[in-house]
Amino acid sequence: MELLERLADADDEIAEAFLMEEVPDIETLKAGIRRAVITCKFVPVFMGSAFKNKGVQPLLDGVIDYLPKPQEKANYALDRTKNEEPVLVSGRDDDPLLALAFKLNETQFGQLTYMRVYQGRLKKGSYITNVDTGKKTKLARIVRMHSDEMEDITEAGAGEVAAMFGIDCKSMDTFSDGSLDLAMSTMFIPEPVMSLSVKPAKSTMQNNFAKALNKFTKEDPTLRVKVDNDTKETILSGMGELHLEIYIERMNREYGVECITGQPNVNYKETIGSLQKFEWLHKKQTGGAGQYAKVIGYIEPISDEEKKELGKVNSFENECVGTNIPPEYYSSCEKGTFDAMKEGALVGCEVEGVRVVLQDGAAHAVDSSDMAFRTCMANAVRDAMRKANPSILEPVMAVEVNVPSEFQGAWSQLSIEEWG
16 A cells, blocks of 8 residues: 555556555556656665575566666767767667667676667677777677576667677777767766775786776776876775775786775865965076066855856966967966866865966066976965965765654754754
8 A cells, every 4th residue: 555655646547546445456556657667756666685686586577567668768879970969869770770888897708898789789790889989899799698697699689788798998888880970978977085005915916907907997987096196106096995995805806916005095175265366486597598487366266156167176267468478378377277286285185166367477588488387377376275275175975864754853953964
């Protein structure tokens, strides 16, 4: 009755039966759930454990019973020739091929690429083109996966999921038969919130270490790898401590690389709290041609709304009038600005939410250069940020709390800040 009541809120046919105090049969109930799921008004929840193999079969049956067929759900691709204008994907077998590589798996035979076919057909022996790189690949083998078992097939049609070897790509690459320049929209990839330094325990493991990181970043777009310019350490960043621990363990198990890791660090950001003017002179004489540059302007904080409008977290604006700073040095000033944003004044984290406005300056006929203005601007912005009420930004996660009414009490009157 609880299920019927919830479903009646989402489907008119079930609502009518509910109001008439009729109990629909199983097929009618399933049909009602399917209609509500396809319109995104209802979400069935299945309980189980993959580890204990409990509830897996009902879940797979639910996929067949309730989720839409390829033609019942509108999917859109982005037309790269028309400024990524959305194009409706037909979902028909006889249209040009469009497929998305959504999962990569490393096996003893090489990289196994899972693809979902959105339209057209994948055929053994045919050529497919990676839309992102333009690289053509011949399909030598196509398989249908049953857990870890492979069934060789000759083709896969629209709506099907197939896997294949010999495809050099990364996760979320789009493939076509070469006649389309469309790309499927990829999933939202959040910024990492935790990092740790990692290095192989022995120098002889360096090759396998690099190979493992290359494979893992192809598989998982939420995993990031970079080398710190100052410490030369390899920094692994991900969505949490467990996420990073899994890849450290996989490196040891799959590639035989024992790793030494540093303490995980939260990826803080820095920003400023007030407007601050700057006037900076960079003057250096070393015997030959020296360095001379002077910049005048101000920095100020920008709001989240402004960042969304700009499409970036920091902004550089040039309000210079005249040629006190020759126009060929404007780009150097912009580069110097973003050099300064890489390291904040408090704890050395990246800076965001700052607008830098260049208003005036001075140059020398002989000693001014691109490097002089880039260095001058970076030093001016760094000094201004130290004086502009800097603060640290912590990672923020959006959380929604649902509490049944019978458990609500005096605590529900507290604000989220007071509740903690």
